Each structure stands twice: as structure tokens, then as C-alpha cells.
Amino acid sequence: MVVPAPSHNGNGAATPSGFSGARRSIGSPQFSIRRMEVDQLSVSYAAREAVKSVSLPIRQGEVLAMIGPSGCGKTTLLRSLNRLTELTRTARVSGRILLDDVDIGLIEPTLLRRRVTMVFQQPNPFPMSVFDNIAYVLREQGSRRQRRKTLEPQVHSALDRAGLFEEVKDNLDHPALRLSGGQQQRLCIARALAAEPEVLLLDEPCSALDPQSTQVIEDLIVNLRDDVAVVIVTHNLQQAYRIADHVAFMYLGDLVEYGAATTVFGSPREKRTQEYVSGAFG
Amino acid sequence: MGAPVATPPASPPSGGAPRKPSKGLPQSGSTWHLSDRIGLAICWALGLLFCAIAVAIVAYLFVQGIKYLRPEMLFTPATAGFSQGQTGGFSDAFFGTLIVATMGIAIALPVGVGVAVWLVEYGRPAALARVTESTIEAIAGIPSIVLALFGTVIFSSAALGFLSRTSEGVVFGRSFFGASAMLSLVALPLVVASTREGLSAIPQHVREASYAVGKTKIATARRILLPAARPQVATGAMLGLGRIIGDTAIIVVLLGATQNFAPVEGAAFPFNYLRGAGTTLTNFVYEASPTGNLNQPEKAYAAAFVLLLMVLALNAAVDIVHRRARKVGTWSS
Amino acid sequence: MEEAHLSEEYGPRWSDQRAERLLGALVCAVVVLLLALIATVFWRAWPSFAHNGLAWFGPGGNVDDQINQIYLSGLGGPEGYVYTFHAWQLLWSTFLITGGAVLIAFFSSLFVAVFLVEFAPEPMSNVLAPVVRFLASVPSVIYGLLGVLLVVPFIGNHLVTEPQRASVAGVISLSGYSLLAAVLILALMIAPLMTSIFSDGLRSVRPGWLEGSLALGVNRWRTTWKIAVRTARPAIVAGTVLATARAIGEAVMLAMVSGSVAFAPNPADGLIFIFEPSRPLAPTIVKNIDLLGSEPANSTLFAIAAVLLFSATMFSLAGWVARRSMRKYGATA
Numbered sequence: 001m002v003v004p005a006p007s008h009n010g011n012g013a014a015t016p017s018g019f020s021g022a023r024r025s026i027g028s029p030q031f032s033i034r035r036m037e038v039d040q041l042s043v044s045y046a047a048r049e050a051v052k053s054v055s056l057p058i059r060q061g062e063v064l065a066m067i068g069p070s071g072c073g074k075t076t077l078l079r080s081l082n083r084l085t086e087l088t089r090t091a092r093v094s095g096r097i098l099l100d101d102v103d104i105g106l107i108e109p110t111l112l113r114r115r116v117t118m119v120f121q122q123p124n125p126f127p128m129s130v131f132d133n134i135a136y137v138l139r140e141q142g143s144r145r146q147r148r149k150t151l152e153p154q155v156h157s158a159l160d161r162a163g164l165f166e167e168v169k170d171n172l173d174h175p176a177l178r179l180s181g182g183q184q185q186r187l188c189i190a191r192a193l194a195a196e197p198e199v200l201l202l203d204e205p206c207s208a209l210d211p212q213s214t215q216v217i218e219d220l221i222v223n224l225r226d227d228v229a230v231v232i233v234t235h236n237l238q239q240a241y242r243i244a245d246h247v248a249f250m251y252l253g254d255l256v257e258y259g260a261a262t263t264v265f266g267s268p269r270e271k272r273t274q275e276y277v278s279g280a281f282g
Numbered sequence: 283m284g285a286p287v288a289t290p291p292a293s294p295p296s297g298g299a300p301r302k303p304s305k306g307l308p309q310s311g312s313t314w315h316l317s318d319r320i321g322l323a324i325c326w327a328l329g330l331l332f333c334a335i336a337v338a339i340v341a342y343l344f345v346q347g348i349k350y351l352r353p354e355m356l357f358t359p360a361t362a363g364f365s366q367g368q369t370g371g372f373s374d375a376f377f378g379t380l381i382v383a384t385m386g387i388a389i390a391l392p393v394g395v396g397v398a399v400w401l402v403e404y405g406r407p408a409a410l411a412r413v414t415e416s417t418i419e420a421i422a423g424i425p426s427i428v429l430a431l432f433g434t435v436i437f438s439s440a441a442l443g444f445l446s447r448t449s450e451g452v453v454f455g456r457s458f459f460g461a462s463a464m465l466s467l468v469a470l471p472l473v474v475a476s477t478r479e480g481l482s483a484i485p486q487h488v489r490e491a492s493y494a495v496g497k498t499k500i501a502t503a504r505r506i507l508l509p510a511a512r513p514q515v516a517t518g519a520m521l522g523l524g525r526i527i528g529d530t531a532i533i534v535v536l537l538g539a540t541q542n543f544a545p546v547e548g549a550a551f552p553f554n555y556l557r558g559a560g561t562t563l564t565n566f567v568y569e570a571s572p573t574g575n576l577n578q579p580e581k582a583y584a585a586a587f588v589l590l591l592m593v594l595a596l597n598a599a600v601d602i603v604h605r606r607a608r609k610v611g612t613w614s615s
Numbered sequence: 616m617e618e619a620h621l622s623e624e625y626g627p628r629w630s631d632q633r634a635e636r637l638l639g640a641l642v643c644a645v646v647v648l649l650l651a652l653i654a655t656v657f658w659r660a661w662p663s664f665a666h667n668g669l670a671w672f673g674p675g676g677n678v679d680d681q682i683n684q685i686y687l688s689g690l691g692g693p694e695g696y697v698y699t700f701h702a703w704q705l706l707w708s709t710f711l712i713t714g715g716a717v718l719i720a721f722f723s724s725l726f727v728a729v730f731l732v733e734f735a736p737e738p739m740s741n742v743l744a745p746v747v748r749f750l751a752s753v754p755s756v757i758y759g760l761l762g763v764l765l766v767v768p769f770i771g772n773h774l775v776t777e778p779q780r781a782s783v784a785g786v787i788s789l790s791g792y793s794l795l796a797a798v799l800i801l802a803l804m805i806a807p808l809m810t811s812i813f814s815d816g817l818r819s820v821r822p823g824w825l826e827g828s829l830a831l832g833v834n835r836w837r838t839t840w841k842i843a844v845r846t847a848r849p850a851i852v853a854g855t856v857l858a859t860a861r862a863i864g865e866a867v868m869l870a871m872v873s874g875s876v877a878f879a880p881n882p883a884d885g886l887i888f889i890f891e892p893s894r895p896l897a898p899t900i901v902k903n904i905d906l907l908g909s910e911p912a913n914s915t916l917f918a919i920a921a922v923l924l925f926s927a928t929m930f931s932l933a934g935w936v937a938r939r940s941m942r943k944y945g946a947t948a
Contacts, residue, residue, distance in 0.1 A: 110313035115832070117830060137832075192831060318834065321726075332806075332807075393641065400635075417645060422857070425863065425866070428924050431656065431917060432655055499631050530867035531901060564867075568759070572763050572764070593749075593754065
């Protein structure tokens with residue numbers, strides 16, 4: 001179902017002080033479809049409660065940025081969206097997360113993670129060639145091993161979507177770990193896209209990168225939002241301002257404020273958001 | 283597809299029944315192909331097989347050991363006899379193992395620690411460091427039977443005649459000295475590797491702090507680094523001990539096929555024993571097995587049981603050192 | 616160690632230099648010792664190789680008869696020395712036993728290591744890890760004893776059939792001392808060593824790679840094999856090389872269970888060949904160690920040792936080359 005998106009095209013609300021530069025998502029999304037629904041989600045590690053009863057929607061057609069000081073639970077929230085939290089033995093999850101109206105607890109984790117893929121803070125291309133990094137995802141999802149020829153179009157298109165194809169097309173057989181940091185991260189994004197996910201999770205994808213690579217990846221993220229729902233965790237407020245359509249501000253495990261980016265940055269309702277956004281803490 | 287957008291987070295859809303912690307969800311869901319499941323089954327089967335074999339070995343040797351081992355065997359030397367009841371014990375083998383272990387590690391430990399300190403703390407010129415690393419690796423790969431043959435050449439030379447029995451200008455070559463020296467080469471790579479690991483794990487700032495107060499490199503290594511690496515040094519020493527007491531080939535070749543001490547007449551104690559031939563538990567087990575010269579399986583079981591107890595004790599000691607080291611903690615880098 | 620005597624009275628710089636020189640000398644001594652070992656073994660082996668040429672490695676006659684001839688000729692003067700020796704039966708036995716054991720041990724160790732690191736539930740891995748360490752530290756002579764007293768009789772009494780025994784009567788006797796027993800026990804001996812090196816390698820794989828693969832919807836089994844095992848290949852090669860060197864050099868245990876007869880089991884004869892006895896290179900040295908006093912026999916035994924030394928070194932070298940080539944894609948060492 002397609003509905004008009006709320007108006008937040010960056011011209012309406014006042015540009016908050018301290019935020020310079022253009023918002024990249026100037027052309028506001030044409031539509032948005034709700035893909036995931038987080039419903040009173042709580043996650044705790046041993047005795048510590050990392051996420052406290054958080055509820056929010058995740059939509060295709062927009063970029064959702066989660067911001068907040070480190071340790072506020074935003075990464076934990078992100079990881080619970082494709083059940084990576086289960087890899088931590090002490091983690092306990094309660095609440096519900098729906099993916100296209102199905103509780104993800106009922107979806108087999110591997111299948112879920114094909115539909116909700118993730119890119120990590122540290123670029124982690126596998127120690128193989130560039131081609132094999134992408135082909136790995138495609139091969140392991142099929143039951144039979146496919147030949148290189150049949151995989152080539154898919155690999156190329158994934159690299160193309162991540163804006164990497166032109167740079168590496170002559171070096172597809174080179175070790176992925178020889179790429180630059182920014183290229184490695186885009187390779188990881190390409191890999192995540194090769195699985196044809198419905199939701200793409202990005203955990204501070206630019207924090208290990210230089211400004212130029214960051215800019216390339218931000219452009220890429222904005223371009224992707226019509227095809228997949230994008231959720232990005234960042235503690236770079238400028239970045240959130242530049243690329244997000246909606247922003248969720250978390251603090252000590254609580255979702256303090258959720259709203260259109262222009263609202264959260266321009267005229268936040270909560271005092272804590274106000275303080276954080278204007279750089280008082282964090 | 284999706285539901286209409288618009289639910290603001292302030293009013294979440296109600297009725298979120300707590301989801302059960304999904305920890306117990308099966309790893310083998312629908313994405314596990316048949317081959318994957320068969321593979322995991324093989325993993326389990328082999329893992330259990332390893333445990334079963336270990337339990338079987340320990341249990342079997344315990345049963346046989348308790349059946350055949352008499353405490354006095356440890357203090358009665360082997361004698362010639364027609365039945366297994368008349369052949370005495372294997373005290374010489376037992377004490378031989380203790381002697382060889384002590385002497386072997388007494389050589390391997392200082393040399394190994396010295397080499398490791400040089401490699402980690404000095405290591406110049408770089409070419410020599412590379413050669414040394416390859417040397418240690420090569421020594422680890424040399425079959426002990428080759429070491430043993432090499433030992434026969436060295437210790438039969440006239441210059442080293444004072445280390446073994448000499449008669450009419452012919453150097454016998456078989457002695458505790460020779461066997462222990464060659465056995466120390468078996469333990470050396472383990473001591474070096476373990477000590478190196480311990481020294482390299484100490485963060486650089488610890489060294490810098492010591493140099494900063496005017497300590498020399500060697501003083502730092504002796505007073506700060508080696509004490510800090512003591513658990514790893516001890517682990518290396520015990521792994522080395524395990525290899526020494528378990529080795530048979532060197533004993534058979536360099537200590538002699540006798541089952542008793544053969545002290546050299548005219549030498550002062552303890553050198554008369556150390557220069558003479560002898561035996562160890564491994565050698566005794568080998569000779570007492572049906573393929574050996576003695577063929578008395580009951581004694582072989584009893585000696586193997588003692589040997590196994592020693593190995594178990596060493597394993598337990600390694601475990602204790604590890605656990606204690608973890609409790610004390612170490613520098614954070 | 617000498618550096619213990621160094622103290623402040625020399626002044627810091629002097630003592631430090633002296634310590635470095637002392638340690639450097641120690642390291643050089645170890646290197647020189649290895650070179651001396653290699654030189655000695657090949658020097659002693661030279662007459663045997665020189666008299667036989669490449670035929671040394673070829674077939675021809677019974678090795679045990681040849682050794683006997685060589686030994687007897689050594690009792691006379693140097694002009695009567697006989698060196699004729701064709702080691703094919705020993706080489707073939709070494710190849711079959713080592714190859715079979717490494718093959719079995721490799722696959723089971725890989726599965727057990729994967730199980731131990733990735734799939735075993737915690738109580739299971741808490742048991743399995745010490746079990747592997749224990750099995751790796753059991754002296755080979757104990758494996759040999761259990762082989763002689765349990766495995767060999769079982770094969771002889773239950774697996775070998777009467778028609779089989781009759782079919783080779785007059786050539787060789789099938790008593791249970793066999794290729795099968797040797798391969799099984801040798802595999803059991805080297806598998807724990809491989810497992811512990813493999814699992815160290817698997818443990819040091821970057822967790823980011825595993826997580827990255829899981830986050831793309833690849834199940835744990837595939838992730839483990841395609842990412843973890845792939846990345847840990849250098850450790851897998853290292854473990855295999857070390858275990859192979861150990862297997863080639865194992866002397867005493869194989870002398871106990873392999874049958875100790877110079878015979879080359881022929882796979883072309885059908886499955887019966889696994890029940891046939893043989894004797895690899897290393898046990899041949901142990902079995903004939905009393906012949907060292909005869910000059911030509913001495914040279915022949917050293918020639919066998921030289922082959923062992925050479926193949927162990929070649930394996931290390933091949934492993935080193937393989938590890939280097941894998942580093943290209945960033946696999947961890």
C-alpha cells in the first residue's frame with residue numbers, strides 16, 4: 001500500500017542552528033511502505049537493560065536514523081531487528097518485532113537475515129576476491145552451486161547499486177581486503193544488497209572512514225531508500241541531519257523522541273533531545 | 283503489503299505480548315540442507331567418539347593398573363625370572379624417568395627461556411632472528427629417532443667419553459647424560475614457543491616504564507618480564523616434561539636396552555649412575571609388551587598406569603597454572 | 616643462566632651488552648647444533664647413498680635380508696663392506712601408513728575442531744577441550760601397548776578370515792599386526808595434535824567475518840565452513856604438516872603394531888592388503904639399533920634417518936609455501 005509521506009522536505013521547518021549544508025534527501029520520498037514494526041521491545045544483557053520498551057515503525061522509501069550517545073542501546077535495537085542479538089548468550093529479548101506483519105520470532109533466523117541484512121561499523125569484507133564476496137551470498141542462498149557465468153549479472157548489478165562497479169570492474173578477482181576503506185564498506189553494502197533484502201541495517205557505516213568516502217556512502221544510502229527500508233545508526237548528528245527522513249533519538253535505552261528529521265533537529269519536543277541535538281551532552 | 287504509515291510512536295499498537303526469549307530456537311531450521319545436518323551429526327559423533335576413547339583409555343589402564351600394580355614394584359628393581367611373579371618391579375625404570383625428566387628440563391628450560399628472551403627482546407640482527415625461528419621450528423619437526431642417532435655420534439666421540447662408560451678406548455655412548463641432552467632438544471621448541479607467547483603478550487608500555495626509570499633491557503627482562511610471563515614459562519616447561527617422559531626412541535637408543543641401572547665403577551656418586559646406562563618407564567613398557575624382549579604384559583600395564591598418572595598430573599598442573607594466571611589477571615594494553 | 620651473575624657492579628650499559636652477547640651466543644649455539652645434526656646425518660649416510668644411487672629408493676629383494684648382509688659384512692675389513700640396500704618396502708609402508716593415518720586424522724580433526732569451536736554446547740566443549748589435550752599428551756608407547764594388547768588381537772581374531780589367512784600362507788602370516796592397526800592407532804595419536812592446532816586457528820578468525828556472514832542470511836554451518844575454515848586454512852596446513860612430520864617420525868609405537876616385517880602390502884591384491892604386516896622407515900632404525908656398531912649398517916641406518924629428516928623438512932617447507940600463498944586474500948596465519 002502506498003501512501004503519501006508526511007511533508008518534511010527540509011524547506012518547511014527552520015534549519016536548526018549549527019547544522020550547515022544541504023540536506024541530501026531534498027527530493028522527499030514519493031511514497032513509503034511500512035515494512036517493520038517494533039512493538040514494546042526490551043533487550044537486556046545479564047542484569048543491564050539495554051533497550052527499554054521501544055516502539056517505532058520502519059518504512060521503505062525513507063531513511064530512519066537512530067541517534068544518541070554511545071551506549072544508549074541504538075546498536076542493540078538495530079541488531080535485534082535481524083535477531084543478531086541472539087548470538088550473545090546473555091541477551092534476553094521481550095516485545096514484538098513484525099516484518100510485513102509477521103512476528104520475526106516465528107521466522108527462521110537465517111531466512112530473516114536474508115530479508116533484513118546488515119552492514120557493520122568496521123568494514124568486514126571476507127578474505128576472498130571482490131567477486132567472491134558478492135557471489136558468496138548468492139551461492140549460499142541457493143541450494144545448488146551456481147557457475148560463475150550465471151552469477152555474473154547479479155554480482156555486477158549489486159556492485160552497481162553500491163556505486164562500486166566502475167571502480168572495481170577490472171579487478172573483480174583482486175583480494176577484497178586490498179580495497180580502500182571506503183570501497184570495502186561499499187562492497188559490504190553491495191554484499192548486503194545482493195541478498196535482495198527488504199530492510200537494510202547500517203551500524204555506523206561511516207565511522208571508520210574518511211570524509212570523502214563518507215560522502216559517497218551517504219549519497220548511496222539516500223538513493224537506496226526507495227528500494228529498501230534503510231535504518232542507520234549514527235552518532236554523527238550532521239550525518240543524520242543530512243540523510244535521514246525520520247530520526248529516533250535514544251537515551252539510556254529509552255526512545256526519547258521519534259519524528260521527522262526536520263522536526264527532531266528543528267524543534268524537538270523533549271528537552272533531552274534539545275540538549276543532545278545542540279551538543280550539550282553526548 | 284505494509285499497513286498505512288502514520289502510527290506515531292507515542293501510541294504504539296497495543297497488545298504486544300512479550301515474545302519468548304528466542305535463545306532456544308533451533309539452529310537447524312529450514313535453511314539447513316540435508317548435507318549440513320549430516321555434517322553436524324558427524325561432528326557430534328566424532329566429538330563423542332573422542333571423549334569415549336579418552337574415557338576408555340583412562341578407565342582401561344586404571345582397571346589394569348589397579349589389578350597389577352603393587353606399590354613395592356616402584357621400589358623393587360627388575361630381575362630375571364620365569365614368570366611375571368618372579369621378575370620384581372620396575373624401580374629403576376621409575377627413577378630413570380624421574381632422572382631423565384629432571385636433567386632434560388634442567389637443560390631445556392634455561393636454554394629455551396634464553397632463546398625466547400633473545401628473540402622477543404633483542405632479535406638483532408634480523409637475519410639471525412629469522413634463522414633462529416626456522417631452527418626452532420625445524421627442531422620441533424625432527425623425528426626423535428633422528429635425534430637419537432645423532433646422539434650416538436656425539437656421545438660416542440672420545441671428547442665426550444667422560445659422560446658415559448669407556449672401556450679400552452671405546453666410548454660406550456649410552457648414558458643418562460646423553461639421553462637427557464637429546465631429550466632436552468625434544469622439549470626445547472615447546473619451552474621457546476610458550477615463553478615467547480608470554481613475553482609478546484606483555485604490552486610495550488610495561489617495558490617503556492621500566493626503561494624510563496633507568497633499568498637496562500636485561501634487568502627489565504629478568505625482574506619484570508620473565509616474572510610476568512611465569513605462567514607461560516611454566517606451561518612450556520610442563521609440556522616439555524610431558525614430551526620427555528613420553529619419548530621412547532631416544533631412550534631405547536641412547537640409554538640402553540637394560541632394565542636396571544648400570545653404574546660406572548670408579549666414578550663418584552651420583553656420576554657413576556648418570557654416566558651409566560639405564561631405563562625409563564617408556565622403555566620398560568616397550569620391552570615388557572608382547573613385541574618386546576621381556577614380554578610380561580602385566581608389568582607393562584602396571585608401568586603404563588604409572589606413566590599415565592604422571593601425564594595426568596602434568597595435565598592437571600597445566601590447568602591449574604592457567605586458571606591461576608587468569609585469576610591474577612594481567613596488564614591491559 | 617649466566618646472566619644471573621651479572622649485576623649492577625658492571626654498570627648498566629656494560630652488563631646489557633654482555634647479556635645481549637651471551638644470549639646471542641646461546642642462540643648461535645642452537646643454530647650451529649641443528650646444522651651439525653643435519654651435516655652429521657648426511658655425512659654418515661653418504662656411503663649408503665653413494666653405493667646404491669637411486670636404486671636405494673627402488674624395489675629389489677628383501678630389506679631384512681639386505682640389512683643382515685650389510686651387518687655381517689661390517690664385521691670384516693672395510694674392503695669387504697656390502698652396502699646393497701633397496702628400501703622400497705620400507706618407503707611404501709611409510710607412505711601407506713602415514714598417508715592413511717593423516718587422511719583419517721585430518722577429516723576427523725577438522726570436524727571435531729569445528730564442533731569444539733562453533734557448535735558444541737558449553738558443557739560438551741568443557742569436556743571435549745581437556746579430552747583433546749589429554750589424548751595429545753598420552754605417550755606413544757601407551758598407544759602402542761594398547762594397540763598390541765587390544766587392537767591387534769581383535770583384528771587377528773575377528774576381522775581376518777580363515778580363507779584370507781590361507782590365501783597368503785607361506786608368504787606372510789596374518790596375525791593382526793597389520794597396516795590397519797598401524798593406521799588406526801597412528802591416526803588416533805596425531806588427531807588430537809591436529810585438532811588442537813585447527814581449533815586454535817578457528818578461534819582466531821575475526822568475529823566480524825562470521826557475524827557479517829550470519830547477518831547476510833547464511834546459516835551457521837555454511838558460515839563456519841565457508842568463512843571460518845577457509846580463513847583458518849594456514850593453521851590447518853600448519854597442523855597437518857606438523858602431524859605428518861610426527862607420523863613419519865613415529866618409531867616405537869609403529870615398531871610395536873605394524874608387524875615389523877619388511878613387506879610391501881599391495882592394494883592390487885584387494886582389501887586383504889590392510890591386514891598385511893609391514894614396517895615403515897623409522898621403526899626399522901629402532902629394530903636394528905643393535906647393528907650400529909657395524910660400519911656399513913651404521914651408514915645404512917643413518918641413510919634411513921636422512922630420508923626421514925629430508926621428508927620432515929620438505930613437509931615444513933611445503934607448508935610454509937602454502938601458508939604464504941594463502942596470505943594473499945588475508946587469511947590469518
